[in-house]
Amino acid sequence: CTPHCPRLTSGALTAGVDVTANQDEISDHETFQLEFDWSTKRWYIRTMQDKYWTLETGGGIQAAGDKRSSNALFDLAWQGDGSVAFRANNGRYVITKRSGHLYATSDNIDDNCKYFFYLVNRPILVLKSEQGFVGYKSASSPKLECNKATYETIQVERGEKGIVYFKGQNNKYWHVDSEGVTADSDTPEGFYLELREPTRLCIKTSSGNYLTAGKNGCFRLGDSSIENATQWEY
Known part of the structure; x- marks a missing residue:
């Protein structure tokens, strides 16, 4: 496959x-x-x-x-x-x-x-924006940024009806809001993957908003417009 x-x-x-x-x-x-x-x-x-x-x-x-x-x-x-x-x-x-x-x-x-x-054949994802890879802000921080020179592997767990959950290498689930994305939650939050091109996808929360790459590596929850959504290379 x-x-x-x-x-x-x-x-x-x-x-x-x-x-x-x-x-x-x-x-x-x-x-x-x-x-x-x-x-x-x-x-x-x-x-x-x-x-x-x-x-x-x-x-x-x-x-x-x-x-x-x-x-x-x-x-x-x-x-x-x-x-x-x-x-x-x-x-x-x-x-x-x-x-x-x-x-x-x-x-x-x-x-x-x-x-x-x-x-089906991606239990682990690596994501990249135009600025760089998605990775931790620092070794001691669970906050994720999208301008890193090296990548962090993201565990993908399958839920119901197309939902997936993301988990960091620290075994904590992703939590997202308008301020940022952190891998520090014990409770999974649901996401959908939307395939846009063979190596690019958009990531949408179960509430309908897309994850976006902002200035200076800011990785956060955006709005529900596909025009503003980041197409992540994976």
Whole structure:
């Protein structure tokens, strides 16, 4: 699995080709590799059996494509509640039917169009901004800054419905507010990861605000605008 393999917690492959969302457990069948297309800024979704999700006649989504094609490209539309929706090549959003099958037939995003995302092969993250790496302000301080020459490894724990928790090397959870980010909490705070490019992501709190890199290495909680969000290299 390459560094960019997400898990959709409600997605599964059945009958070999139809993509369905009806599984409670995550296995290789619920693990997909996202491959970015730089020319369109969209994504190919490849199964662990080396088949691409493909838009078929009638709007059905099947994992039957052996090659990349325009009908195998999807936009990722990140939602305020941490979920992601997929817009297919016909301009419509993928929706889960009552049978569990996926069809790109929805003009709007409702709850049946929302899926949750995990980076499955990244139990540890290293984050970098334009100023430098995310690391501790000093050896004796739990405060994190984002202008360091050397990185600190960040433990990633998986929660429910796309939530992840971050823990420092001191075994304390991240606490964030408008003043900064510190690894000094015994109580986990939830975050969502939003994949923006193959090596860049945005980090959003469960309340909907993004983590941002400010002047002089200031690492803190920003607002809910994606335009102001920092895209972290990871």
